[in-house]
Amino acid sequence: MAGRWIEKWEPEDETFWRETGERTARRNLWFSVLSEHIGFSVWSLWSVMVLFMGPEYGIDPAGKFFLISTATLVGAVVRVPYTFAVALFGGRNWTVVSALSLLVPTCAAFWVMEPGTSYTTFLVVAALTGIGGGNFASSMTNINAFFPLRKKGWALGLNAGGGNIGVPVVQLVGLLVIGTAGAAHPRIVLGVYVPLIVVAALCAALRMDNLRPVQNDTGAALQAVREPHTWIMSVLYIGTFGSFIGYSFAFGLVLQTQFGRTPLQAASLTFIGPLLGSLIRPAGGWLADRYGGARITLWNFAAMAAATGVVVHASRIESLAVFLVGFIALFVLTGLGNGSTFKMIPGIFHAQGIAKGLRGEEAAAYGRRLSGAAMGLIGAVGALGGLAINLAFRQSFAASGTGTAAFWCFLGFYAVCFTLTWAVYLRRTEAVAAKPQLSYAEV
Structure with missing residues (x-):
C-alpha cells in the first residue's frame, strides 16, 4: 500500500522534537486513538450482545461467559502478529487495514444476531470480534516509536x-438501544458501528504517517522473549489490563446473574466502571512519569x-450498593495501573541500556528497540488475564451461583x-546500591 513515509525520526533530539x-x-496519536477506540468497541461487542440474549436464545449464563471468553482469547492471541505488522507495513498503512478489517466481525454479528442461531455460530462470530483487540498492540507499538522517553507515559496512557473508552461507549450505545427500541433489536448497535469503522479508516489514510526507521527486528523479538522483565511485566499487566478487560466483559452478566438485574438495569450500570477506568489511564501514565511507574504500580495493587x-464482603451480604462501590473502585484502579505498568516497559529497557554503558541516543534507541518488541508480548499475555477472569466467573457461577x-x-x-x-x-539490595544505574525505582 502506498503512503506517506517519514525517513528520519529522532524524538530524543530536543530541537527536532520542538520544531x-x-x-x-x-497528529498521529489522535488518529491512532480513534482507530483503537473503534477496535475496542468491536472487541467488546459481545459484552453488550449477551444482554440482548433473553430466554428465547436458549443460552445459560455459563454459555454467555464462554462467548465473551472466546472474544477475549482471540483478542489476546492476535496482539502478537499485530505488534510486528507496524514495522512490516508501516503504522499508517496497518492502521487503515486493521480498521477496515473490523467490518468483518461487525457485519457477521449483524447477520446472525437473532433467536434460533446455533451456539456454534455465535462462538465463531464472537471469535471474529477478537481482531479488535489486536488494534491495541499495533497502536501502542506505533505510538511508542513516535514519542521520546520523557513523554511516553503520557502518550501511551492517552493512546x-x-x-479503552471504546468499551464503555459501545455499552452506552447498547443501553440507549435497550432503553429506546427494547432488548429485541441488537442489530441497531451493530449498524451504528459500520460507518464509524469506515470513518476511522479514512482518517488514518489521510492524516497518519509511516516511520521508515521502525523496522522489524527479529533479534530484538528473540531478545525480548528471553528477557525476564518481559515476563515479569506480563504478569503485572495481567493484574491491571487483564482485570480491566475481564471485568468490562463480565460486569453486565455478573449483575444479571448474581443480582437479578434486567437487561436495561444491567446496561444502565455496566458502562460506568469501564468509562472511569479508561478516563483515569492517562493519569496513571502521568503519575508514573512524575513519581516512577514501579511506585505507582506497587500501591495500586495494594488498593x-x-x-x-x-x-467479596458485598457478595457475602448480598448488597448491590456495596458491590458497585467496590467494583467501580476496581475499575478505576485497573485504569491507573494500566498507565503505570505500560510506562515501566520503555523505562526498564532504557535503564538496561544505560547499565550496558550506553548513553544518550544509543541508550534511547536500545530502549525503543526492546520495548517495542516486548510490548506486543506483554499486551497479549495481559489480555489473556481477561480470559482467565471470564473463565473464573464461569466456573464460580456454575459451581455456586455467585462470583465470590x-x-x-x-x-x-x-x-x-x-x-x-x-x-x-x-x-534495595547491596548490588543495586553499588550500581545505581540498575535500580528500576524510577521507571
Whole structure:
C-alpha cells in the first residue's frame, strides 16, 4: 500500500522534537486513538450482545461467559502478529487495514444476531470480534516509536485510555438501544458501528504517517522473549489490563446473574466502571512519569486487593450498593495501573541500556528497540488475564451461583503482583546500591 513515509525520526533530539517531531507525533496519536477506540468497541461487542440474549436464545449464563471468553482469547492471541505488522507495513498503512478489517466481525454479528442461531455460530462470530483487540498492540507499538522517553507515559496512557473508552461507549450505545427500541433489536448497535469503522479508516489514510526507521527486528523479538522483565511485566499487566478487560466483559452478566438485574438495569450500570477506568489511564501514565511507574504500580495493587475485599464482603451480604462501590473502585484502579505498568516497559529497557554503558541516543534507541518488541508480548499475555477472569466467573457461577470464589482468587493474585513489583523493581539490595544505574525505582 502506498503512503506517506517519514525517513528520519529522532524524538530524543530536543530541537527536532520542538520544531517538527511533537506536532507530527500528536497528529498521529489522535488518529491512532480513534482507530483503537473503534477496535475496542468491536472487541467488546459481545459484552453488550449477551444482554440482548433473553430466554428465547436458549443460552445459560455459563454459555454467555464462554462467548465473551472466546472474544477475549482471540483478542489476546492476535496482539502478537499485530505488534510486528507496524514495522512490516508501516503504522499508517496497518492502521487503515486493521480498521477496515473490523467490518468483518461487525457485519457477521449483524447477520446472525437473532433467536434460533446455533451456539456454534455465535462462538465463531464472537471469535471474529477478537481482531479488535489486536488494534491495541499495533497502536501502542506505533505510538511508542513516535514519542521520546520523557513523554511516553503520557502518550501511551492517552493512546490506551482513548482506546479503552471504546468499551464503555459501545455499552452506552447498547443501553440507549435497550432503553429506546427494547432488548429485541441488537442489530441497531451493530449498524451504528459500520460507518464509524469506515470513518476511522479514512482518517488514518489521510492524516497518519509511516516511520521508515521502525523496522522489524527479529533479534530484538528473540531478545525480548528471553528477557525476564518481559515476563515479569506480563504478569503485572495481567493484574491491571487483564482485570480491566475481564471485568468490562463480565460486569453486565455478573449483575444479571448474581443480582437479578434486567437487561436495561444491567446496561444502565455496566458502562460506568469501564468509562472511569479508561478516563483515569492517562493519569496513571502521568503519575508514573512524575513519581516512577514501579511506585505507582506497587500501591495500586495494594488498593486493588482492598477493593476486591469490599466486593467479596458485598457478595457475602448480598448488597448491590456495596458491590458497585467496590467494583467501580476496581475499575478505576485497573485504569491507573494500566498507565503505570505500560510506562515501566520503555523505562526498564532504557535503564538496561544505560547499565550496558550506553548513553544518550544509543541508550534511547536500545530502549525503543526492546520495548517495542516486548510490548506486543506483554499486551497479549495481559489480555489473556481477561480470559482467565471470564473463565473464573464461569466456573464460580456454575459451581455456586455467585462470583465470590472467583473474587477470592483475584485478591490472591493482586497480592502476588504487589510482592513481585516490590521484590523486582523497588527492593534495595547491596548490588543495586553499588550500581545505581540498575535500580528500576524510577521507571
